[in-house]
Amino acid sequence: MTSHNKHPQLFSFEFYPPKTEEGVVSLQSVRNQLAALKPDFFSVTFGAGGSTRDKTLDTVIDIQSKGILAAPHLSCVGSTKDNIRTILKNYQDNGISKIVALRGDLPSGMLSAGEFRYANELVDFIRAETGDDFQIHVAAYPEVHPQASSAAEDFKNFKRKVDAGANAAITQYFYNADAYFYFLDTCEKNGINIPIVPGIMPITQYAQLFRFSEMCGADIPRWLRKRLEGFGDDRASIQAFGAELVTQLCQRLLNNGAPGLHFYTMNQAAPTLAILNNLELKTDA
Numbered sequence: 001m002t003s004h005n006k007h008p009q010l011f012s013f014e015f016y017p018p019k020t021e022e023g024v025v026s027l028q029s030v031r032n033q034l035a036a037l038k039p040d041f042f043s044v045t046f047g048a049g050g051s052t053r054d055k056t057l058d059t060v061i062d063i064q065s066k067g068i069l070a071a072p073h074l075s076c077v078g079s080t081k082d083n084i085r086t087i088l089k090n091y092q093d094n095g096i097s098k099i100v101a102l103r104g105d106l107p108s109g110m111l112s113a114g115e116f117r118y119a120n121e122l123v124d125f126i127r128a129e130t131g132d133d134f135q136i137h138v139a140a141y142p143e144v145h146p147q148a149s150s151a152a153e154d155f156k157n158f159k160r161k162v163d164a165g166a167n168a169a170i171t172q173y174f175y176n177a178d179a180y181f182y183f184l185d186t187c188e189k190n191g192i193n194i195p196i197v198p199g200i201m202p203i204t205q206y207a208q209l210f211r212f213s214e215m216c217g218a219d220i221p222r223w224l225r226k227r228l229e230g231f232g233d234d235r236a237s238i239q240a241f242g243a244e245l246v247t248q249l250c251q252r253l254l255n256n257g258a259p260g261l262h263f264y265t266m267n268q269a270a271p272t273l274a275i276l277n278n279l280e281l282k283t284d285a
C-alpha cells in the first residue's frame with residue numbers, strides 16, 4: 001500500500017468497557033483477533049461523569065497485561081479536579097502512558113457540578129499535574145462539532161487543545177473524505193502539525209448508525225442513506241456494501257495524507273478485520 005505521509009502510519013482500535021461478564025469474555029476474543037494486526041494501541045472509552053471509571057481502568061489493565069499498549073479515554077465534564085487527579089494517579093500507578101482527553105457529554109438530566117468546561121482545560125490540567133508523563137490524544141471534528149457556533153470557532157477551540165499540549169488527534173467518524181482533507185489543510189495553514197488520525201466507523205447496520213450520527217454530528221450523505229435503507233433487513237448485503245465503501249474511504253484517506261486509522265470497533269472484530277483485510281494490512285504488513 002502506498003501513502004504520502006509525514007508521520008508513520010498509526011493504527012488503533014477503540015473499545016467500550018463491557019458491562020457484563022459475557023461482554024468481558026467476548027471482548028477478550030475480539031481483542032486477541034485484532035491484536036494479531038499489531039495495532040499501535042487499543043483505546044477504551046470513559047462514560048462522562050465517571051460512570052465507567054472502574055470498568056475503563058479494568059479493561060485497560062487487562063489489555064496491557066497481554067503486552068499491548070492501551071489508552072484510557074478520560075472525559076472531564078461533571079468532574080472535579082480532585083476526581084481527575086485521582087484517576088491520573090491511578091493511571092500512572094498502572095503504567096499507562098497514553099490518554100484520550102475529552103470533554104464528554106453529560107447524560108440528559110445529569111447536572112454538571114464539575115470544575116472543567118472544555119477539553120482544553122483538561123489537557124492543561126493533565127500537563128500541569130503530570131508534565132510529559134502522558135501522551136495526550138484529543139478529539140477533532142472535520143464536519144464540525146454539533147454544539148459549535150461556527151466552523152471557525154470550532155477550529156479555534158480545537159487549536160486550544162493542541163496549544164495546551166495534545167500530541168495527536170483522533171477525528172469523529174465521517175463518510176465525506178473532503179471534510180477531512182480540508183481540515184488537514186486548515187491545520188497546516190495554522191501551524192498545527194500533530195498527527196490527525198481519522199476515526200473510522202465500519203457500517204454494519206443502519207438504524208443505529210443514523211441515530212448515532214444525528215447526535216454526534218456525523219453526516220450520512222443522502223445517497224449513502226438511500227443505499228443503506230434500500231437493503232432493508234438484509235444485514236449481509238449491508239455489511240458487504242459497508243465493508244467495500246469504508247475500505248475505499250480508508251484507501252483514499254491513507255493515499256492522501258492520513259497518518260493512520262483509528263477504528264470505532266463497537267467491540268466487534270469482524271467488520272474492522274474485513275476492512276483491514278481488504279486494505280491488505282495483514283499481520284506481517
Ligand code: FAD
Nearest residue numbers: 045046048073102103104118119139145147148154157172
Ligand atoms: P471540546 O473540545 O471541549 O469541544 C466541545 C464543544 O465546545 C465544541 O463545540 C467546541 O467548539 C466548544 N469549545 C471547546 N473549547 C472551548 C472553549 N475553550 N471555549 C468555548 N467553546 C469551546 N465521549 C465520552 O463521554 N467518552 C469517551 O470515551 C469519548 N470518546 C471519544 C473519542 C473520540 C475520538 C471522539 C471524536 C469523541 C469521543 N467522545 C467521548 C465524544 C465527545 O466527548 C463529545 O463529542 C463531546 O461533545 C465533545 O468532546 P470534546 O473533547 O471534543 O470537547
